[in-house]
Amino acid sequence: xxxxxxxxxxxxxxxxxxxxxxxxxxxxxxxxxxxxxxxxxxxxxxxxxxxxxxxxxxxxxxxxxxxxxxxxxxxxxxxxxxxxxxxxxxxxxxxxxxxxxxxxxxxxxxxxxxxxxxxxxxxxxxxxxxxxxxxxxxxxxxxxxxxxxxxxxxxxxxxxxxxxxxxxxxxxxxxxxxxxxxxxxxxxxxxxxxxxxxxxxxxxxxxxxxxxxxxxxxxxxxxxxxxxxxxxxxxxxxxxxxxxxxxxxxxxxxxxxxxxxxxxxxxxxxxxxxxxxxxxxxxxxxxxxxxxxxxxxxxxxxxxxxx
Amino acid sequence: xxxxxxxxxxxxxxxxxxxxxxxxxxxxxxxxxxxxxxxxxxxxxxxxxxxxxxxxxxxxxxxxxxxxxxxxxxxxxxxxxxxxxxxxxxxxxxxxxxxxxxxxxxxxxxxxxxxxxxxxxxxxxxxxxxxxxxxxxxxxxxxxxxxxxxxxxxxxxxxxxxxxxxxxxxxxxxxxxxxxxxxxxxxxxxxxxxxxxxxxxxxxxxxxxxxxxxxxxxxxxxxxxxxxxxxxxxxxxxxxxxxxxxxxxxxxxxxxxxxxxxxxxxxxxxxxxxxxxxxxxxxxxx
Numbered sequence: 383x384x385x386x387x388x389x390x391x392x393x394x395x396x397x398x399x400x401x402x403x404x405x406x407x408x409x410x411x412x413x414x415x416x417x418x419x420x421x422x423x424x425x426x427x428x429x430x431x432x433x434x435x436x437x438x439x440x441x442x443x444x445x446x447x448x449x450x451x452x453x454x455x456x457x458x459x460x461x462x463x464x465x466x467x468x469x470x471x472x473x474x475x476x477x478x479x480x481x482x483x484x485x486x487x488x489x490x491x492x493x494x495x496x497x498x499x500x501x502x503x504x505x506x507x508x509x510x511x512x513x514x515x516x517x518x519x520x521x522x523x524x525x526x527x528x529x530x531x532x533x534x535x536x537x538x539x540x541x542x543x544x545x546x547x548x549x550x551x552x553x554x555x556x557x558x559x560x561x562x563x564x565x566x567x568x569x570x571x572x573x574x575x576x577x578x579x580x581x582x583x584x585x586x587x588x589x590x591x592x593x594x595x596x597x598x599x600x601x602x603x604x605x606x607x608x609x610x611x612x613x614x615x616x617x618x619x620x621x622x623x624x625x626x627x628x629x630x631x632x633x634x635x636x637x638x639x640x641x642x643x644x645x646x647x648x649x650x651x652x653x654x655x656x657x658x659x660x661x662x663x664x665x666x667x668x669x670x671x672x673x674x675x676x677x678x679x680x681x682x683x684x685x686x687x688x689x
Numbered sequence: 690x691x692x693x694x695x696x697x698x699x700x701x702x703x704x705x706x707x708x709x710x711x712x713x714x715x716x717x718x719x720x721x722x723x724x725x726x727x728x729x730x731x732x733x734x735x736x737x738x739x740x741x742x743x744x745x746x747x748x749x750x751x752x753x754x755x756x757x758x759x760x761x762x763x764x765x766x767x768x769x770x771x772x773x774x775x776x777x778x779x780x781x782x783x784x785x786x787x788x789x790x791x792x793x794x795x796x797x798x799x800x801x802x803x804x805x806x807x808x809x810x811x812x813x814x815x816x817x818x819x820x821x822x823x824x825x826x827x828x829x830x831x832x833x834x835x836x837x838x839x840x841x842x843x844x845x846x847x848x849x850x851x852x853x854x855x856x857x858x859x860x861x862x863x864x865x866x867x868x869x870x871x872x873x874x875x876x877x878x879x880x881x882x883x884x885x886x887x888x889x890x891x892x893x894x895x896x897x898x899x900x901x902x903x904x905x906x907x908x909x910x911x912x913x914x915x916x917x918x919x920x921x922x923x924x925x926x927x928x929x930x931x932x933x934x935x936x937x938x939x940x941x942x943x944x945x946x947x948x949x950x951x952x953x954x955x956x957x958x959x960x961x962x963x964x965x966x967x968x969x970x971x972x973x974x975x
Contacts, residue, residue: 408878409800416791416848417806423845424813427824434824441831486717489710492693497711503961504718507725510953510964512907514925515946518932519728522744522939531727531744563720568968575969577692585692598692624817627909631929648819653914658823665819672817 431662439658451663461664463639464647465671467554471643472622474558480614483566484607487573488599502574506567517631520560521547524632547633550640557628557641569614576610577603612683616676623672644668725950732756732947734940755940759948762931762941765919769927770948776842776912776923777905784901785894787848792856792893793886797868798878807857810850826914841915842923846905852897855970859893860886896967899960903953924949 437444524546626645635642652661736758
């Protein structure tokens, strides 16, 4: 199943030498536009972000302020709160979402191909709707009045109505539930593809030994899906640390900053208060944190996996 | 799949088990689909309700008045959809062309610095969006001074690293012998690309096209940042403004949300295979 990136044509190398010039030319011609776009809209902004983070930014003549932006960030209680919120959000969404996706993929596996595709399509559907459209719908689902959909639902279980997005006790939970119900499609499909890729012979051998379903799950499926899980985990955590669209659209970070994630804090600093220097410093801290966490995950979970 | 007991002797047990799994999956599917279902049926309600909003889980009424209401709210409503189409269309076409070209170069053309350049490109995927956001805004608004234009909406996403990565992954699987023998016959790299690579890469081009169009259609923050008049906004920004200006109009808001999502649903149901392929093609590598 792997679209491997093997380019081992060492044998034909000597033959090619005379052609090298023409290939250089066409190679660069093919990537020219991509390189220009990359240099202008990715590379330059990254370098610029580094510079701005040491400045008090003004459109005409910024002044260098050394590490002031970083210092102010580390001293800001709101920054630490936003980090805590981001970690809380990540811990509540990512593991649950991965577990759900894995379970569902396992459940889809024995069904007929056609039925599999129907379920794949259903679970993926929320991912094609825009975040703004979904936020509009969920805003009404979380209507704090007793007639609100979610309040009616928990009413069945005898729980009294909540001010879901308006109270600092439930606002984060509301965002978590919304995320869990609208973003598992891709990971289910990826898990299923990996499950289908496990070679039949492993199960046959296990059957000969009289292995049960759970034993097969534990000794065959889990080890084989480890790279997939690692991939999903790392991308989900990276994504989760940058998340702020739902918070921006549903709660604005409130109430009382209960849902202010780092991503939203940076956005607010930049485009609400126009503190570009501070926003740049915080974004680079975020980048460092994300890189560090990804590294940790590879170190502790990536053992024995060779790509 | 022999993870499950096949129950070869008793097809009945197998049928019962699969039905049970189907029911569980169906229940979870209901929870997943509910917000979308709720959005669509609510959009057919009356635009202005007397008294409190009545949430109904069943379509008790069918009128398109709320859609009319949404389009009458601003004379630019149609323009928003048009803007989204123009921007997403341009971004999609340019991504398909330039990502495919770059993907070919990075997978099959030998040129100096290829591996290094590709690594530098890939490194960009690790950088959070927040880092480039502010400088990108300054670049477009203060330096290029193209705020509130189509260029501002389109240029930064002309070709994305992710799409180049997808194209490269796919094309690495094309046998190099085909290209070598074309070279022997004297074909130029450009001829090889258009005559051999493009016809063989239709799948990945379709995947790139669909994912890019969807991303661009759904994108919200960049258009929010670089547009400042109603006539240049995209449907997502327009919908958000409608929501903030009319907090009490339940059905029209749902109608607006439905309008913003409908093109993607149509696209999804007609080209499902490519959507689902797009999910795995970038992910499964090990």
